[in-house]
Amino acid sequence: MMTGTIQNRDKFLNQLANRLDRPRKSTSVERPKWKFQPQLEVLKGASQDELLAVLKEQCKVIHTSITVTDSKNLSSTINEVVSNYGGGPVVTWKDERFSKWGLDSLFKQEWPDQKIDLFEWDLSKGEENITKAEKANVAITISEITLAESGTVVLFSDQNKGRTVSFLPATFIALVPKSTLVPRMTQAAQKMREIHQTTGHVASCINFITGPSNSADIELNLVVGVHGPVKASYIVINDL
Amino acid sequence: MAMKIGADQFKERVDKGIHDSFMRGAVAGAQDGMSTKRRNATEELGNWEDWRSHGEEIRQHVLENLDYYLEQLSENVAKRGGHVFFAQTKEEANEYIRGVVQKKNAKKIVKSKSMVTEEISLNTVLEQEGCEVIETDLGEFILQIDDHDPPSHIVVPALHKNKEQIRDVFAEKLGYEKTSKPEELAWHAREMLRKEYLSADIGITGCNFAVAETGSFSLVTNEGNADLVTALPKTQITVMGMERLVPTFEEMEVLVSLLTRSAVGQKLTSYITVLTGPREELDVDGPEEFHLVIIDNGRSNILGGEFQSVLQCIRCAACINVCPVYRHVGGHSYGSIYSGPIGAVLSPLLGGYDEYKELPYASTLCGACTEVCPVKIPLHNLLHKHREIIVEKEGKAPISEKLAMKAFGLGAASPTLYKIGSKIAPAAMNPFTVGDKISKGPGPLKAWTDIREFPAPNKERFRDWFKNREKGDKK
Amino acid sequence: MKVTLFSTCLVDMFQSNVGKSSVELLERLGCEIEFPESQVCCGQPAYNSGYVKDSKEAMKRMINTFSDAEYVVSPSGSCAYMFREYPHIFKGDPIWEPKAKQLAEKTFELTQFIVDVLKVEDVGARFEGSVTYHTSCHMTRLLGVKEAPTILLKNVKGLTFTELPGKEQCCGFGGTFSVKMAQISEQMVDEKVLHVEETEAEYLIGADAACLMNIGGRIERRGKPIKVMHIAEVLNSL
Numbered sequence: 001m002m003t004g005t006i007q008n009r010d011k012f013l014n015q016l017a018n019r020l021d022r023p024r025k026s027t028s029v030e031r032p033k034w035k036f037q038p039q040l041e042v043l044k045g046a047s048q049d050e051l052l053a054v055l056k057e058q059c060k061v062i063h064t065s066i067t068v069t070d071s072k073n074l075s076s077t078i079n080e081v082v083s084n085y086g087g088g089p090v091v092t093w094k095d096e097r098f099s100k101w102g103l104d105s106l107f108k109q110e111w112p113d114q115k116i117d118l119f120e121w122d123l124s125k126g127e128e129n130i131t132k133a134e135k136a137n138v139a140i141t142i143s144e145i146t147l148a149e150s151g152t153v154v155l156f157s158d159q160n161k162g163r164t165v166s167f168l169p170a171t172f173i174a175l176v177p178k179s180t181l182v183p184r185m186t187q188a189a190q191k192m193r194e195i196h197q198t199t200g201h202v203a204s205c206i207n208f209i210t211g212p213s214n215s216a217d218i219e220l221n222l223v224v225g226v227h228g229p230v231k232a233s234y235i236v237i238n239d240l
Numbered sequence: 241m242a243m244k245i246g247a248d249q250f251k252e253r254v255d256k257g258i259h260d261s262f263m264r265g266a267v268a269g270a271q272d273g274m275s276t277k278r279r280n281a282t283e284e285l286g287n288w289e290d291w292r293s294h295g296e297e298i299r300q301h302v303l304e305n306l307d308y309y310l311e312q313l314s315e316n317v318a319k320r321g322g323h324v325f326f327a328q329t330k331e332e333a334n335e336y337i338r339g340v341v342q343k344k345n346a347k348k349i350v351k352s353k354s355m356v357t358e359e360i361s362l363n364t365v366l367e368q369e370g371c372e373v374i375e376t377d378l379g380e381f382i383l384q385i386d387d388h389d390p391p392s393h394i395v396v397p398a399l400h401k402n403k404e405q406i407r408d409v410f411a412e413k414l415g416y417e418k419t420s421k422p423e424e425l426a427w428h429a430r431e432m433l434r435k436e437y438l439s440a441d442i443g444i445t446g447c448n449f450a451v452a453e454t455g456s457f458s459l460v461t462n463e464g465n466a467d468l469v470t471a472l473p474k475t476q477i478t479v480m481g482m483e484r485l486v487p488t489f490e491e492m493e494v495l496v497s498l499l500t501r502s503a504v505g506q507k508l509t510s511y512i513t514v515l516t517g518p519r520e521e522l523d524v525d526g527p528e529e530f531h532l533v534i535i536d537n538g539r540s541n542i543l544g545g546e547f548q549s550v551l552q553c554i555r556c557a558a559c560i561n562v563c564p565v566y567r568h569v570g571g572h573s574y575g576s577i578y579s580g581p582i583g584a585v586l587s588p589l590l591g592g593y594d595e596y597k598e599l600p601y602a603s604t605l606c607g608a609c610t611e612v613c614p615v616k617i618p619l620h621n622l623l624h625k626h627r628e629i630i631v632e633k634e635g636k637a638p639i640s641e642k643l644a645m646k647a648f649g650l651g652a653a654s655p656t657l658y659k660i661g662s663k664i665a666p667a668a669m670n671p672f673t674v675g676d677k678i679s680k681g682p683g684p685l686k687a688w689t690d691i692r693e694f695p696a697p698n699k700e701r702f703r704d705w706f707k708n709r710e711k712g713d714k715k
Numbered sequence: 716m717k718v719t720l721f722s723t724c725l726v727d728m729f730q731s732n733v734g735k736s737s738v739e740l741l742e743r744l745g746c747e748i749e750f751p752e753s754q755v756c757c758g759q760p761a762y763n764s765g766y767v768k769d770s771k772e773a774m775k776r777m778i779n780t781f782s783d784a785e786y787v788v789s790p791s792g793s794c795a796y797m798f799r800e801y802p803h804i805f806k807g808d809p810i811w812e813p814k815a816k817q818l819a820e821k822t823f824e825l826t827q828f829i830v831d832v833l834k835v836e837d838v839g840a841r842f843e844g845s846v847t848y849h850t851s852c853h854m855t856r857l858l859g860v861k862e863a864p865t866i867l868l869k870n871v872k873g874l875t876f877t878e879l880p881g882k883e884q885c886c887g888f889g890g891t892f893s894v895k896m897a898q899i900s901e902q903m904v905d906e907k908v909l910h911v912e913e914t915e916a917e918y919l920i921g922a923d924a925a926c927l928m929n930i931g932g933r934i935e936r937r938g939k940p941i942k943v944m945h946i947a948e949v950l951n952s953l
Contacts (some may be wrong), residue, residue, distance in 0.1 A: 388850025692932030
């Protein structure tokens with residue numbers, strides 16, 4: 001990757017050091033040992049089942065439906081949820097987990113047979129991905145980390161996981177392996193840091209998604225579905 | 241739009257605000273609703289004071305090491321292929337952004353809500369450049385199509401408008417034909433804005449928190465507009481106030497939590513997006529080119545001084561939502577895009593005392609702002625500090641007040657003067673006293689008695705009663 | 716127990732009854748009251764308006780006046796808070812900062828003193844009437860006295876207590892704010908009066924003469940049939 005440019009920096013930072021009445025600091029500054037860490041106390045020591053119960057409660061607050069299933073019934077559950085939202089067109093990431101979780105027959109046979117159009121993100125098709133996502137009724141994604149407290153799914157973009165998949169279609173569905181549940185954003189932040197420290201890399205776009213798009217800009221009335229999805233649904237997979 | 245809004249003087253602005261009954265109803269309702277949500281969201285944690293203390297220690301650490309973290313941030317953004325421009329003034333910032341626009345031959349720009357771009361009047365510059373600039377936050381969009389009506393609240397910019405007014409604006413400017421239902425209005429905006437995201441050349445965002453360690457930055461919205469602004473156009477420009485950063489994801493997370501609970505009473509908002517650099521080599525969406533513009537514009541003058549703590553601000557508006565003065569005068573009365581207590585502290589610092597000398601006095605120093613601030617900015621103390629400077633360094637207080645305070649100082653410091661003054665007060669006030677009250681007071685009392693009765697001074701002061709009583713006891 | 720009363724200038728000049736009630740109440744609770752004649756104003760009006768230098772002389776005077784006191788008690792949350800602020804105001808001053816600190820540490824608001832120091836929650840008062848209570852900002856937020864006044868009021872025999880809606884909102888006094896920003900102050904005090912009316916209480920009680928002068932003055936101007944009393948007067952009713 002080409003390194004970007006940095007302009008005007010020294011003059012700017014020297015002024016700051018000057019104002020702080022000390023020489024410029026450019027060598028490593030240690031993060032202090034924080035005196036307060038209240039975020040570590042939230043849902044501390046909760047089991048996966050307890051976290052799932054919290055997630056379910058929170059989904060009521062965030063206008064998001066939640067279905068709990070297991071891998072055996074995943075395919076039929078997805079089929080049911082999608083048809084409840086009016087069916088296709090569906091857009092998904094290109095992700096081998098779909099196949100691993102036994103969704104090939106749904107995605108590649110049942111839906112085509114029922115004339116439900118499914119488009120899988122394909123980097124070779126360039127802009128067509130965005131056109132397809134824009135026309136899609138339903139998006140299916142997978143949560144990498146799921147935050148029980150806030151009811152949030154965390155998605156990492158890459159070449160096969162377009163970021164627009166989560167925003168352009170009318171309905172947003174996230175598959176949530178139960179093992180991805182953590183208490184709150186704290187654990188996701190730790191994990192993101194850990195990934196960065198071990199791989200030296202951060203996904204170019206990490207989305208924390210908590211329910212559908214909404215706005216209260218008109219007389220503070222909550223309107224669900226402003227720019228992004230109008231509806232959101234989580235499908236929790238109990239045994240994954 | 242610059243930081244300053246409107247041409248009226250402070251008194252005229254306040255007068256307009258107080259007589260705008262719809263705005264006042266809206267603001268009072270919004271304050272009650274939003275502060276209740278905030279209170280619930282903070283109390284449910286059970287240890288909110290620890291959260292505030294943690295927020296404060298993070299922000300203080302960053303400010304004390306701001307040069308280091310900004311250097312680290314810029315290195316890491318560049319490593320990921322992003323371009324960083326440090327702008328000491330708004331002119332430098334606008335000039336740089338203008339250059340990017342020209343190089344890209346951009347005609348259409350979509351923006352997500354950003355206070356700092358308002359502060360530097362970026363939209364005006366872009367429009368002069370011949371670009372169509374579209375605000376995508378619903379509230380900002382409404383204001384923009386209403387001939388750039390200024391925002392009156394930093395989180396809910398169109399708070400002062402009701403849905404009928406919005407419908408009329410939509411009808412006049414957009415040919416809208418449906419009802420004033422918020423759902424229908426929002427849907428209309430959605431359909432219009434979709435097309436704009438897909439056809440825009442450049443996306444411009446603000447920045448909630450940049451992360452030095454990874455060169456990332458986060459955007460916090462409920463609408464998801466910032467995501468479309470950053471996912472679809474080929475070029476992205478992010479503009480950040482220089483203080484809006486944290487060391488690592490771990491601190492970002494804490495501040496995001498403080499922000500969403502304090503601003504809207506939510507555990508998290510619908511969309512929190514962490515972006516790092518432009519799209520990667522094989523990515524299909526996201527910007528091909530990414531520019532980060534870091535803005536000083538007067539902030540460094542605050543650093544290292546007695547107002548440094550105001551730079552801890554995370555723009556949650558909790559102080560605005562509890563301020564009893566804001567409640568009655570509304571955002572436009574402040575004459576600045578930054579309104580409420582934070583605006584009354586920040587605007588004089590960024591815009592000067594000549595323009596904003598009244599704002600520090602638009603407070604009863606009741607401390608409600610300080611009490612709710614999630615990063616513990618002592619807002620009412622800073623307002624007081626402004627008053628001290630206005631009086632003692634700037635000499636901008638009215639002469640009559642100065643004389644009165646001098647007299648007060650003498651009287652209060654001297655028991656003899658005080659005793660004489662308080663002793664003769666009933667006689668002095670006698671011409672104005674009817675029964676036990678004064679309804680038409682002289683001099684400075686007039687402003688009081690225009691509104692309320694003033695008690696007549698006691699014929700027997702407390703101290704006389706006490707003295708006489710002691711004598712009596714001794715007998 | 717020896718208590719030195721800091722009456723406040725408002726009480727001394729305009730609300731002497733509050734001072735008398737405070738004395739009688741504290742005596743009934745077993746305290747011996749002193750009132751140093753050299754006390755003047757705490758300096759808050761000038762200080763809050765930005766006249767820090769001009770107000771410091773008054774503060775020094777007060778520090779000296781109360782230097783020998785065991786406890787300093789004031790029937791005003793705001794003025795008591797001002798004493799607690801002195802150490803910050805004199806920060807870095809080698810002579811006055813330690814003295815200010817000493818004063819701050821022994822200063823209490825009246826109800827705070829009764830509940831926290833005397834450990835009394837029922838002063839044995841009787842007061843027939845329905846009341847609501849205005850929580851003054853400085854006393855509640857800055858001095859941090861939140862519970863004491865209501866604990867004491869609720870234990871007064873014959874008294875019925877109704878919580879004031881929007882009680883955390885400032886009444887619009889704010890010292891010179893009330894005249895400098897009179898138009899805004901008027902709106903604030905009007906909303907406060909409206910809330911007091913909503914409670915249908917006969918009496919509005921408060922612990923700060925200044926707030927009461929503001930709300931009471933407005934109530935009177937608008938001819939509302941609500942009586943205004945300082946908490947010391949209620950607690951001193953038998």
